[in-house]
Amino acid sequence: MSADTTDDGTNASSTDTTDDGTNASSTDATDDTDADGTGGSGGHCSTADSDGEVAEEIAVISFERKLDTATEIVDGIGDRYESIDVIEYHGDVFAEHWGEYDCFVGLMASGIAMRKTAPLLDDKWDDPAIVVVDEELTWAIPITGGHHGANQVADDLATLGAVPAMTTASEAADKQGVEKRAKALSAHVVNGDSTVATNLAVLDDELGPVERLDGPRAVLVDDDVTVLRRNRDDGIVLGTGSVSGADEERFLEAWDRALAATDRDWAAVDFVATATRKADEEGLLAAAAARDLGVVAFDRETLLEFEGPTPSKAKELIGWPGVAEASAIAGGADHELVTEKTSHENEVTVAVGR
Secondary structure: OOOOOEEOOOOOOEEEEEEOOOOOOOOOOOOOOOOOOOOEOOOOOOOOOOOOOOHHHHHHHHHHHHHHHHHHHEEEHHOOOOOEEEEEEOOOOHHHHHOOOOOOEEEOOOOHHHHHHHHHOOOOOOOOOEEEOOOOEEEEEEOOOOOOOOOOOHHHOOOOOOOOOOOHHHHHHOOOOOHHHHHHHOOOEEEEEHHHHHHHHOOOOOOOOOOOOOOOOOHHHHOOOOOEEOOOOOOEEEEEEEEEOOHHHHHHHHHHHHHHHOOOOOOHHHEEEHHHHHHHHHHHHHHHOOOOEEEEOOHHHHHHHHHHOOHHHHHHHOOOHHHHHHHHHHHHOOOOEEEEEEEEOOEEEEEEEE
């Protein structure tokens, strides 16, 4: 599974993927695929549900005079998290609630947050993330835990007008670290210490592919190999093809229809799967970001290996199988189709895999 990725600045990330342990080619075809696949134009960062890479339970720590701004934050981004609480500041507030939240948003000067939390810090995989923001919502500054929820929260605060001032090396270089790749794949990092080496390799463009191995297998790895594990075994994948230029609304409508047909909800979706040649579709990326999902892009060789049952003219015309079914099968842990592809408004096709 290759994780050579691009990030469009949203919560959705595009990840090239292969299943056989080889590098995924990132070849971009110049032609387009139409909707039917034919040619055409838990309160703690190490808990199982947050896995150290995302923030789900937030506490906004605010001085009394800034509580209106705290309420504005809750109203603006609260629906993106399992919970978001406002706690009035006092001298021991961080120590009192340490370990109860994935991320603290300090509505205060960065110096205050740094002095109060520094003695509490122990391990980046267990410590809560910390973001500070000023009263005017001008800056959102991750202080600790950038790859463990702080960057995510700062990105969300950007929707309220704050500039996310991220200093983690991969974000500064506009590259996607392994923790963010794990989130895009609905997985988590098993051996956290390895990420020092692998994120340095990301910066040097030397990480190479993330290889997916379907078990049972025994794997021997060195200390500089980051191991990702799926968060669950029963998730589903939305395999998606489209005409060029399909907008966000069309993708969301198509995915909603596909989920309704399977009696599943959005909580069951691991990620969206497509082809490398469709991975830069703005509507697809925007729709995935709206649902906080990663986008995994498979190369032609992988899709040919997992070709779906519905015939597609694209294979005869350009050598690519139908994208929706093949990517749904390739992306699922069991490589099985739940539903064959359906077309929505002749613009977006969706198949569901597991």
